[in-house]
Amino acid sequence: MTVDLSVKIGKLILKNPVMPASGCFGYGEEYARFFNLSRLGAIVVKGTTMRPRPGNKPPRIAETPAGILNAIGLQNPGAEEARLRIGQLAGYGIPVIVNVAGNSKEEYLQVIQTLEKEEAASAYEINVSCPNIKAGGLSFGTDPGVIYELVSLLRAATKKTLIVKLSPNVTDITPLARAAEDAGADALSLINTLVGTAIDIQKRRPLLGNVTGGLSGPAVKPVALHFVWQVSDAVKLPVIGMGGISSAEDAVEFLLAGASAVAIGTANFVNPLVCPEVIDGIAAYLQENNFNSVGEIIGLAKKGKAG
Numbered sequence: 001m002t003v004d005l006s007v008k009i010g011k012l013i014l015k016n017p018v019m020p021a022s023g024c025f026g027y028g029e030e031y032a033r034f035f036n037l038s039r040l041g042a043i044v045v046k047g048t049t050m051r052p053r054p055g056n057k058p059p060r061i062a063e064t065p066a067g068i069l070n071a072i073g074l075q076n077p078g079a080e081e082a083r084l085r086i087g088q089l090a091g092y093g094i095p096v097i098v099n100v101a102g103n104s105k106e107e108y109l110q111v112i113q114t115l116e117k118e119e120a121a122s123a124y125e126i127n128v129s130c131p132n133i134k135a136g137g138l139s140f141g142t143d144p145g146v147i148y149e150l151v152s153l154l155r156a157a158t159k160k161t162l163i164v165k166l167s168p169n170v171t172d173i174t175p176l177a178r179a180a181e182d183a184g185a186d187a188l189s190l191i192n193t194l195v196g197t198a199i200d201i202q203k204r205r206p207l208l209g210n211v212t213g214g215l216s217g218p219a220v221k222p223v224a225l226h227f228v229w230q231v232s233d234a235v236k237l238p239v240i241g242m243g244g245i246s247s248a249e250d251a252v253e254f255l256l257a258g259a260s261a262v263a264i265g266t267a268n269f270v271n272p273l274v275c276p277e278v279i280d281g282i283a284a285y286l287q288e289n290n291f292n293s294v295g296e297i298i299g300l301a302k303k304g305k306a307g
């Protein structure tokens, strides 16, 4: 028996619900040596700003007992160069989701305007987890009013699928999710990394050049699952769940908690084959448990019918 793994995210039909998370897969070049990227549900590329960014000073990664802290600082080649690299992914025949970042609303808009012309760019994932913005020193990710304004502006600029990536570094995520929905987002993705730091006790200095970084990997999974559960209850939009997924079982947890698709970040650094393994593992889980389609298990843990 074959199972239907396809899911709908905005205007995108993904043939399966698995994609790499932004910033953990580059433009796929290194991973293409390990498996055929056309197996993925979608590919998500690095956060793209208007101009190239060299990123933060090193060290940029610190290992933690169950994950990593990263402070890459949005290193990327800039929107024009990103457009060329995205174009090269067209041959894989899968949607390319471009993660978009900026220091101002105008910069997000400019990035989208630059990429609108690129047919291979199927959707945008708006990273509203950047700490700084011109507007009154408010952070994009923590103010529902700022999210509403930003997403409204971008919505007017594109008909492509608009996904808003939410920050977990807030007390209550639901007003932020609703602001994105009200402004016309097609989907939400969560979570981005959790703010953290680490100290080198020999040097008696912060381990990261940037002092603070973002925690990802298995350590954040329960937090991510909680947010996915909460947000998928609060809005009607499909949710792409991520945070600590490193196996099919982890991915199934996110689907059962209400995610319509999943993204895998840090685990790619440990196992470059994790994405295809998770795709196969989800299919096996569905078959073993007599489900015909992945859609049947989305949010099922909330419905009290899981046994």
Ligand SMILES: Cc1cc2nc3c(=O)[nH]c(=O)nc-3n(C[C@H](O)[C@H](O)[C@H](O)COP(=O)(O)O)c2cc1C
Pocket (backbone or CB within 6 Å): 021, 022, 023, 024, 046, 047, 048, 068, 070, 072, 074, 099, 127, 165, 191, 192, 193, 215, 216, 217, 218, 220, 242, 243, 244, 245, 263, 264, 265, 266, 267
């Ligand atoms: C090295 C690194 C770079 C990242 N770069 C980005 C980025 O450019 N844009 C973004 O929205 N998220 C970025 N993230 C966050 C991931 O996409 C993901 O949301 C987070 O790591 C949680 O998933 P994980 O635990 O599977 O890694 C980055 C994460 C890591 C570890």
